[in-house]
Amino acid sequence: MSTHTTVSYCAKRTLSAQATRCLNPDNINPHVKEAKYAVRGELAVKAEEYRVKLAQGDKSLPFDSVIFANIGNPQQLDQKPITFFRQVLSLLENPQLLDRPEALRTSFGYEQDVIDRAKVLLADVQSVGAYSHSQGAPIIRKSVAKFIEERDGFPANPSDLFLCAGASSGVSTILNVICNGPQAGVLVPIPQYPLYTATLSLLNAQCVPYLLEEEKAWGTDVNAIRASLEKAKSNGTDVRSIVVINPGNPTGASLGLDDIKSVLDIAAEEKLVVIADEVYQTNVFEGEFTSFKKRLRQLQQEQPGKYDNVELVSLHSVSKGMVGECGQRGGYFELVGFDPEVAAQIYKLVSIGLCPPVIGQCLMEMMVNPPKEGSPSHEVYKTEYNGIRDGLHKRAMALYDAFQKMEGVECQKPQGAMYLFPTITLPPKAVEAAAAEKRAADEFYCLRLLDATGVCVVPGSGFGQKENTLHFRTTFLAPGTDWVERIVKFHAEFMAKYQ
Amino acid sequence: MSTHTTVSYCAKRTLSAQATRCLNPDNINPHVKEAKYAVRGELAVKAEEYRVKLAQGDKSLPFDSVIFANIGNPQQLDQKPITFFRQVLSLLENPQLLDRPEALRTSFGYEQDVIDRAKVLLADVQSVGAYSHSQGAPIIRKSVAKFIEERDGFPANPSDLFLCAGASSGVSTILNVICNGPQAGVLVPIPQYPLYTATLSLLNAQCVPYLLEEEKAWGTDVNAIRASLEKAKSNGTDVRSIVVINPGNPTGASLGLDDIKSVLDIAAEEKLVVIADEVYQTNVFEGEFTSFKKRLRQLQQEQPGKYDNVELVSLHSVSKGMVGECGQRGGYFELVGFDPEVAAQIYKLVSIGLCPPVIGQCLMEMMVNPPKEGSPSHEVYKTEYNGIRDGLHKRAMALYDAFQKMEGVECQKPQGAMYLFPTITLPPKAVEAAAAEKRAADEFYCLRLLDATGVCVVPGSGFGQKENTLHFRTTFLAPGTDWVERIVKFHAEFMAKYQ
Numbered sequence: 002m003s004t005h006t007t008v009s010y011c012a013k014r015t016l017s018a019q020a021t022r023c024l025n026p027d028n029i030n031p032h033v034k035e036a037k038y039a040v041r042g043e044l045a046v047k048a049e050e051y052r053v054k055l056a057q058g059d060k061s062l063p064f065d066s067v068i069f070a071n072i073g074n075p076q077q078l079d080q081k082p083i084t085f086f087r088q089v090l091s092l093l094e095n096p097q098l099l100d101r102p103e104a105l106r107t108s109f110g111y112e113q114d115v116i117d118r119a120k121v122l123l124a125d126v127q128s129v130g131a132y133s134h135s136q137g138a139p140i141i142r143k144s145v146a147k148f149i150e151e152r153d154g155f156p157a158n159p160s161d162l163f164l165c166a167g168a169s170s171g172v173s174t175i176l177n178v179i180c181n182g183p184q185a186g187v188l189v190p191i192p193q194y195p196l197y198t199a200t201l202s203l204l205n206a207q208c209v210p211y212l213l214e215e216e217k218a219w220g221t222d223v224n225a226i227r228a229s230l231e232k233a234k235s236n237g238t239d240v241r242s243i244v245v246i247n248p249g250n251p252t253g254a255s256l257g258l259d260d261i262k263s264v265l266d267i268a269a270e271e272k273l274v275v276i277a278d279e280v281y282q283t284n285v286f287e288g289e290f291t292s293f294k295k296r297l298r299q300l301q302q303e304q305p306g307k308y309d310n311v312e313l314v315s316l317h318s319v320s321k322g323m324v325g326e327c328g329q330r331g332g333y334f335e336l337v338g339f340d341p342e343v344a345a346q347i348y349k350l351v352s353i354g355l356c357p358p359v360i361g362q363c364l365m366e367m368m369v370n371p372p373k374e375g376s377p378s379h380e381v382y383k384t385e386y387n388g389i390r391d392g393l394h395k396r397a398m399a400l401y402d403a404f405q406k407m408e409g410v411e412c413q414k415p416q417g418a419m420y421l422f423p424t425i426t427l428p429p430k431a432v433e434a435a436a437a438e439k440r441a442a443d444e445f446y447c448l449r450l451l452d453a454t455g456v457c458v459v460p461g462s463g464f465g466q467k468e469n470t471l472h473f474r475t476t477f478l479a480p481g482t483d484w485v486e487r488i489v490k491f492h493a494e495f496m497a498k499y500q
Numbered sequence: 501m502s503t504h505t506t507v508s509y510c511a512k513r514t515l516s517a518q519a520t521r522c523l524n525p526d527n528i529n530p531h532v533k534e535a536k537y538a539v540r541g542e543l544a545v546k547a548e549e550y551r552v553k554l555a556q557g558d559k560s561l562p563f564d565s566v567i568f569a570n571i572g573n574p575q576q577l578d579q580k581p582i583t584f585f586r587q588v589l590s591l592l593e594n595p596q597l598l599d600r601p602e603a604l605r606t607s608f609g610y611e612q613d614v615i616d617r618a619k620v621l622l623a624d625v626q627s628v629g630a631y632s633h634s635q636g637a638p639i640i641r642k643s644v645a646k647f648i649e650e651r652d653g654f655p656a657n658p659s660d661l662f663l664c665a666g667a668s669s670g671v672s673t674i675l676n677v678i679c680n681g682p683q684a685g686v687l688v689p690i691p692q693y694p695l696y697t698a699t700l701s702l703l704n705a706q707c708v709p710y711l712l713e714e715e716k717a718w719g720t721d722v723n724a725i726r727a728s729l730e731k732a733k734s735n736g737t738d739v740r741s742i743v744v745i746n747p748g749n750p751t752g753a754s755l756g757l758d759d760i761k762s763v764l765d766i767a768a769e770e771k772l773v774v775i776a777d778e779v780y781q782t783n784v785f786e787g788e789f790t791s792f793k794k795r796l797r798q799l800q801q802e803q804p805g806k807y808d809n810v811e812l813v814s815l816h817s818v819s820k821g822m823v824g825e826c827g828q829r830g831g832y833f834e835l836v837g838f839d840p841e842v843a844a845q846i847y848k849l850v851s852i853g854l855c856p857p858v859i860g861q862c863l864m865e866m867m868v869n870p871p872k873e874g875s876p877s878h879e880v881y882k883t884e885y886n887g888i889r890d891g892l893h894k895r896a897m898a899l900y901d902a903f904q905k906m907e908g909v910e911c912q913k914p915q916g917a918m919y920l921f922p923t924i925t926l927p928p929k930a931v932e933a934a935a936a937e938k939r940a941a942d943e944f945y946c947l948r949l950l951d952a953t954g955v956c957v958v959p960g961s962g963f964g965q966k967e968n969t970l971h972f973r974t975t976f977l978a979p980g981t982d983w984v985e986r987i988v989k990f991h992a993e994f995m996a997k998y999q
Binding site: 021024025026028029030031033038040041049072074076077084087088090092094097098101104109126127129130132133135167169170173178179180181200203204241242272274310325326328338350352353354355357358360361 | 632740809
């Protein structure tokens with residue numbers, strides 16, 4: 002099912018001569034029209050059409066499978082879910098299974114810790130079919146708080162936590178509260194995950210872009226942030242917040258302690274709410290992940306007073322990491338340093354949507370509180386977890402190595418997240434051919450790649466990129482190396498054709 | 501965990517003398533502040549505090565349990581989920597169970613149709629942990645289309661269907677597209693489910709209220725709608741849409757064919773998008789449910805031309821009916837008569853949030869396509885379904901009977917949904933006592949009821965009510981009759997006290 006199908010179907014209905022509808026593309030909410038979201042845009046729709054064609058036995062395409070490298074959707078690409086998580090979730094969906102623990106054990110290998118966990122969660126949520134507290138079930142927020150305390154070495158309070166339907170929904174909530182009019186601005190890294198620009202468009206607020214430094218492994222550039230901030234202020238924008246995606250999407254960068262400090266410095270000086278999108282915090286290959294909360298608490302200890310006013314929102318998700326459970330829609334955000342009355346307004350706002358999916362909440366509990374060493378499910382959990390982690394690292398490196406060998410392609414070494422974001426330098430003739438089709442050159446390249454190979458990636462223009470540069474984002478989730486070879490072969494042919 | 505807990509905790513943190521935050525209640529998005537949502541407001545927060553107190557062994561309260569009659573949350577009140585649904589969901593969460601069908605059957609009573617359904621769904625969604633198509637998984641939309649066709653006797657197309665995270669999320673999507681500026685208006689019934697007014701506040705659009713006729717079993721009043729529409733137009737409001745909740749929330753009304761036709765007449769004449777909130781369509785005690793889509797198609801056949809331009813959105817949910825699976829967050833909306841380019845904008849908008857919870861989507865599939873007669877799970881399904889239906893009807897009548905006997909309380913006979921919305925007439929002294937506390941009189945009454953009995957209901961002012969009338973909304977979901985007696989006793993004492 003694609004948008005194109007929708008369009009062709011609906012278009013068949015004819016209106017009588019006089020009748021016109023209320024809604025047409027020119028009179029709907031203009032901010033909805035302005036919003037752009039390339040990750041599921043034209044290329045993704047076309048890729049889905051190819052997939053359906055192949056599934057229907059079509060032999061006319063020059064490839065035999067579609068590779069969805071456009072979106073971080075691990076389980077679509079055959080990443081297996083963690084057994085412990087899914088065993089517990091099956092018991093939550095059907096608690097009648099708990100009536101025969103012996104049969105669960107002997108026939109299906111459910112260990113005692115699986116059964117115990119299901120009982121603890123059920124005692125709190127009562128039924129996964131009941132609405133929970135709008136902030137999320139109390140016991141689950143307690144587990145998340147404990148996880149944060151252990152990760153950071155600083156206290157966390159369940160009352161400051163809001164579970165949400167994936168981090169996307171949390172971002173929307175927070176930006177809704179921050180953006181108080183058309184003059185409100187939010188600093189957004191470029192390149193960025195387009196959720197941010199799309200949500201700012203919907204809210205009719207200003208995106209204040211700041212460029213990341215590709216040559217410094219896509220790190221943050223304090224001077225670029227300050228320059229962008231000053232420029233926006235002089236244009237009358239009330240800059241209220243700064244978004245940081247760490248590890249980076251689409252860049253795959255992992256920020257060091259100094260980078261984090263410099264963002265917090267600016268936030269303290271300029272009174273900016275820091276939105277730390279930390280959904281890839283376990284996808285780190287180089288160095289160690291440090292949360293913005295931890296760094297903030299360290300700085301508050303080191304320099305009492307200076308950072309007291311910093312407001313921070315830290316987001317996490319069950320969709321990424323080694324969990325990869327996107328479809329279950331689980332996430333949370335933590336409020337740090339917020340005015341209690343503002344927090345109460347956030348509570349009211351989320352309560353209008355009643356509650357996040359309870360199954361996704363339960364999965365979040367297990368993600369932050371997996372089987373401990375010595376417990377019966379621990380060994381399998383660890384093997385599965387490490388297997389996924391090592392597999393991702395291996396695939397990232399294989400893709401990186403392939404890019405290294407490709408003419409006109411430059412790529413930073415993978416540090417984290419699930420993506421590579423190489424620069425491509427295309428011959429002038431290719432740029433002309435793109436212009437003739439009224440397309441951006443990177444979009445043109447990605448479309449040709451899809452048509453020729455079935456590999457779907459997203460053009461850099463979907464994330465924003467420095468002027469006169471071209472990129473694309475690809476996940477490194479797809480198994481095997483065949484698809485990487487398809488890219489290499491296509492690229493050589495493309496370059497030869499337009500040379 | 502309550503907002504109050506949040507507040508008291510956060511308030512403990514002190515800011516240094518100079519430091520001030522970016523966000524305070526006076527500079528956040530004013531539309532968030534304006535939004536009201538009483539269903540989970542002060543009363544609900546207080547009720548949750550009482551529940552926690554009781555759970556901790558507190559003996560100081562004059563009741564031994566809290567009855568959450570404020571919200572339609574059946575499984576919180578011990579309504580059992582349908583076995584077939586939950587068995588299939590357990591297999592979707594842990595497909596490894598499918599490796600031993602014999603053990604599933606002998607140890608846990610899983611019938612073959614349970615196993616078959618799980619396999620069909622898994623073949624389509626691949627994993628419930630993978631993002632689906634943003635409109636929802638293709639096979640699930642096909643089932644929903646088939647259900648609509650069988651319900652209405654008119655065709656439905658999967659491409660016009662959008663699965664969503666409960667109907668609330670669908671309402672938000674649709675209103676987002678319709679509301680194109682501060683002058684945009686939407687006709688909303690009064691009383692209404694406050695999702696509508698809250699969402700319109702968030703979107704900075706106009707709520708154009710039209711009063712339902714309490715004396716005519718809360719039916720729609722064409723004249724009231726037209727008068728309200730004309731008044732809004734003369735004030736410069738661009739009225740674009742009309743919301744109808746059928747069966748009614750909070751009223752419990754069930755609309756007849758003429759009521760539906762009169763709304764469609766106005767929509768056709770005035771070019772209004774009809775938003776038909778039909779989430780209670782199976783909760784009908786009197787007469788038969790007729791969908792707006794069916795009535796529209798009938799009228800389009802009967803009077804060719806006249807209704808061609810009508811745009812209709814029909815919403816449904818897994819949260820209500822005999823399913824009652826609120827926490828799973830499943831819903832859908834169907835677009836009827838929409839411009840294909842507007843539909844494409846709706847697709848883009850929902851794709852920014854990626855996809856609705858896949859487990860909730862699968863549950864929707866089963867709700868619209870339950871075990872057929874003759875299939876092994878059918879008998880149990882039917883028994884469970886009818887048991888829940890009959891229980892709800894019985895409890896509705898018991899509550900209605902109790903209200904009949906209460907002084908100063910008048911209540912329409914229950915027709916559908918999950919609520920009763922009685923009028924209460926309070927003595928002048930009670931109204932004065934409320935005013936002294938700066939509270940609306942119905943709010944005062946509901947707070948005293950909660951404090952005295954542990955029964956949590958929602959004051960009529962949370963839904964809107966005719967001037968100089970007072971109401972409260974109560975669900976009739978809670979089992980037993982003890983809590984009804986608590987209300988009767990409290991009411992008598994309250995009336996005596998303020999007489």
